[in-house]
Structure formats: C-alpha cells, structure tokens
Amino acid sequence: MTGDVSLVWFRNDLRVHDHSPLQAAMASGAGVRGVYCYCPQQWDEHGVASLRRWYVLMSLRELGQQLARLGIVLDILEAGHFSKVPFVLQDYCKQHRVSTIFCNREYPLNEKQRDRKTVNCLKSLGVTFKGFDDGMLVPPVALKTGQGTPFTVFTPYRKRWTAW
Numbered sequence: 001m002t003g004d005v006s007l008v009w010f011r012n013d014l015r016v017h018d019h020s021p022l023q024a025a026m027a028s029g030a031g032v033r034g035v036y037c038y039c040p041q042q043w044d045e046h047g048v049a050s051l052r053r054w055y056v057l058m059s060l061r062e063l064g065q066q067l068a069r070l071g072i073v074l075d076i077l078e079a080g081h082f083s084k085v086p087f088v089l090q091d092y093c094k095q096h097r098v099s100t101i102f103c104n105r106e107y108p109l110n111e112k113q114r115d116r117k118t119v120n121c122l123k124s125l126g127v128t129f130k131g132f133d134d135g136m137l138v139p140p141v142a143l144k145t146g147q148g149t150p151f152t153v154f155t156p157y158r159k160r161w162t163a164w
C-alpha cells in the first residue's frame with residue numbers, strides 16, 4: 001500500500017533550518033511532503049492561550065512558505081484531538097502513498113501515547129517511523145544510572161549529564 005513518499009510530521013518544531021527529520025527526508029531520495037495535525041480540542045484541554053494559538057498558526061504560515069521554496073507541500077490536517085491523529089494520518093498516508101514518516105520525538109505523556117498509537121495504527125500499511133531528538137541537548141533515554149535505570153536523585157543525574 002505504501003509508495004515512495006517521505007512525510008515530515010511537524011509538531012512543536014515549526015522550522016526548516018537545522019531540522020534533522022526534514023534533512024533526512026530530503027536525503028532519502030523519495031518525494032517529500034510535510035504535515036501538521038491541528039488539534040484545537042487538545043489545546044482546549046490544556047488551556048493553551050489564544051496568543052500561543054495565534055503564534056502557532058502564524059508559524060505554520062511561515063513554515064508553509066519556506067517549504068514551498070524547497071518544492072515541498074505542507075498540509076494542515078484537522079484532527080481535533082490527539083486521539084484522532086493516528087486515523088487522520090492513516091488516511092493521509094494511504095492517499096499520498098507514504099512509506100516513511102520522519103519527525104522529532106516528543107516526550108510528554110500525551111504526545112508519547114499519541115505517537116505510540118500512531119505507530120501501531122500505521123504498521124498495517126507498512127509505514128516506518130524515523131525519530132530524531134533535535135529539540136534537546138540530551139535525550140531522556142540517553143542518561144541512565146550504572147544499573148541501567150532512570151535517575152531518581154538529581155545530583156547524580158547532573159553529574160552524568162555534565163560528563164555526557
């Protein structure tokens with residue numbers, strides 16, 4: 001069912017420059033499209049201020065213009081809520097014959113749940129995910145205690161982070 005289209009899923013990283021998922025998609029040799037899933041109900045649940053909403057929408061306008069200069073279409077998909085994102089992306093991937101989704105990982109709880117459900121939903125289509133950690137100095141999964149578990153005390157974490 002998949003074709004030869006790479007999809008860059010923009011979320012909170014609405015930029016073109018120094019964007020590893022976009023660079024990787026462009027280097028893949030496939031056609032590239034961009035997508036943003038608009039979820040105003042999710043914003044409502046989290047009390048996102050109207051100024052922040054305006055900023056995101058204006059940033060999307062600028063992102064679309066920058067991508068257009070690269071010959072890449074940015075589609076904004078109305079999902080309403082994170083719970084609908086997997087199905088909206090599933091339909092989109094079918095329609096555009098997407099083979100790979102490139103995105104920056106997001107670590108908050110709701111975002112991780114959305115992403116896990118999206119990956120599972122798209123497995124049946126053969127769509128693969130390639131995640132990147134552009135938005136942080138040290139990815140959360142990179143630092144572990146000597147026993148391989150997450151830190152629970154700040155001072156040892158800080159020491160490991162500084163040494164990293």
